[in-house]
Every structure is written in C-alpha cells, then in structure tokens.
Amino acid sequence: MAMLVVGSVAQDTIHNHLGTHDHIIGGAAVFCALSGSTFGPVQLVGVVGRDFPQSAMDLLKDKGVDLEGLEIVDGKTFHWEGRYSDDLASRETIRTDLNVFADFRPKIPASYRNTEYLMLANIDPELQLEVLDQVDRPKLVVADTMNLWIDIRLEKLKELLGRIDVLTINEEEARQLSGEHNVVVAAKALHSLGPKTVIIKRGEYGALLFDGGRTFSAPALPLDDVKDPTGCGDTFAGGFIGHLANTPGEGFEHLKNAVIYGSAIASFCVQGIGINNVKDLSRDAVNDRVRTFHELVRFEAN
Ligand code: AMP
Helix, strand or coil: EEEEEECCCCEEEECCCCEEEEEEEEEEHHHHHHHCCCCCCCCEEEECCCCCCCCHHHHHCCEEEEEEEEEEEECCCCCEEEEEECCCCCCCEEECHHHHHHHCCCCCCCCHHHCCCEEEEECCCCHHHHHHHCCCCEEEEEEEHHHHHHHHHHHHHHHCCCCEEEEEHHHHHHHHHHHHCHHHHHHHHHHCCCEEEEEEECCCHHHEEEEEEEEEEEECCCCCCCCCCCHHHHHHHCCCCCHHHHHCCCHHHHHHHHHHHHHHHHHHHHCCCCCCCCCCCCHHHHHHHHHHHHHHHHHCCC
C-alpha cells in the first residue's frame, strides 16, 4: 500500500572524519522515501529548486517514488550544512539555507489525499499541520521533528502532537520537548501531549518503542564501518511506516517488527555517506540484516 512522505528535499554539505561532502543529495523526505520504497510504493511531497539534479529525481522514480507532489520552482534547493565530531557522537548545524523552502506551502495532489499511511518527516510543524488539513484521515500518521522546531515553533508542534498517532524523536529532543531527563518519564509526558505511540531514537544505542503501557527495546547493530549518521533517523522512520503499510499484522507485535525493519535500514544508512548506502537497497539485503538483528539479541533464558 502506498505511503505518503512530506518533508525536506535537500542538498547537504557534511563535514566529518572522512572529509567534506559538498552538496550531496539529502533531506528528511528523501531518506524516508528511499527507505520506505524498500517495502512498497511511495508518494513524495516537497519542493526543490532548478539546481536539483535530474539524476536524483530519476533515482527516486526508479525506486518507485511518485514525484507528482514534488514541486520544482525557480531558486535554489534547501541546503543544510553540518559538522560531526570525530567520534560522530554529536553534530552541529553550521548553516541552514531555506532557499525555496522559505515560501513553500505543501499542496497534496488529489490522487494522494486518501493515502492511509502518512509520514510527516522533518519540516516546520506549521507545514506538517497544513498537510494534515489536506488529507482524509489516514489510518496512521507518523511525525518526526527536531530541536529547531522545539526552539522556535513549540505551540504549533504541540498542536501537531495532538493530531498524530506516532512520534519519532531522538533522545535529546525527547528530553527537551518533555522537560524530563529520564527517557521513560519523557515518553509518558510525550504520550500525554497526544501520540499513542512514542519512539525514542538513541543513535548507536538503538530505539525504544512505547505503546499502550508496553515497551520494546531495539538494539542498533554494532558496526565497524560507521561513516555518516546523516539521515539515519529518517531512514528509520521511513522503514518503520513502510513496513507497517505493506505487511499484514496489527498491534504491538506488528509495531515491534516495524521498529526492527526501520533499525535495519538505518544500519545500512550509517555505513555510507548521505544516501549512498540506501539508494540501491534490496528487500533481500534488508531481510538478511533483520536476521542479523535477531541473532544479536536472541538468547535462551534458563
Ligand atoms: P537526520 O540526520 O535524520 O536528523 O536528518 C538529516 C537530514 O535533515 C538532512 O538531510 C537535512 O537536509 C535535513 N534537515 C536538516 N535541518 C532541517 C530542517 N530545519 N528542516 C528540514 N530538514 C532538515
């Protein structure tokens, strides 16, 4: 079943221990869409400038991402520049050039409006709300956000939380948004703002799923070739919702599986620069990695 992704489509400049990677393809919606396309069709809504390479659009189309909702307008594509610490444990944003995003108002094509799985990837919560106003109530709405919006759009973000089913958020941002240091207490506080399901992403320590009073802990795969964490959170979210949209099942067990599939795709993402290691990902490779996850945590209790 198709999933709809709305969010940033970007060119990123990344400085890390391997050098500078200038104006490479990125954006939360791109990582989400590539990841979700592993499981089924994806519809993408966003905006790019005329400088956005045709090759990137061809790549998305080849992966089954419908670009009817991608506007191409005069001006430059959104550009984000970040620098990672040598251990990749932290990063700072050096600049955010909104460019064509500055005047962007999402327009959901008529053919997307009844999509049942909606991924509101990272963008201004005001725009995420505008998307919700244009769709029929989907079966599942997942939203992601970031510290910037907690800093400058808190009221809109809280309004959004009241209208979504699942919030994916990283640990630091969960603390910032809830005002609670303990992640379990933070998840409870986030539930009280609206989302029934809260997923706290903890980078190299995996992810915690909180749903209906139950908790599931997914590991991150220990890897010896970590290259670039950019987009890992988005590939996680895209894999999570893509799996739910395209596999039968329901309830907490279904959510747990989706968290593992999302984690598996994120583990590929971190092994490449930008989208490099997720742009050609096959379903078989993902399934293999899920088996590796299973091996990693399987034990016999006695
Ligand atoms: P992640 O590493 O999962 O946090 O996502 C990284 C992606 O987020 C990059 O490809 C950026 O282009 C994108 N990004 C960075 N800042 C913003 C922002 N303010 N709004 C939307 N997307 C952003």
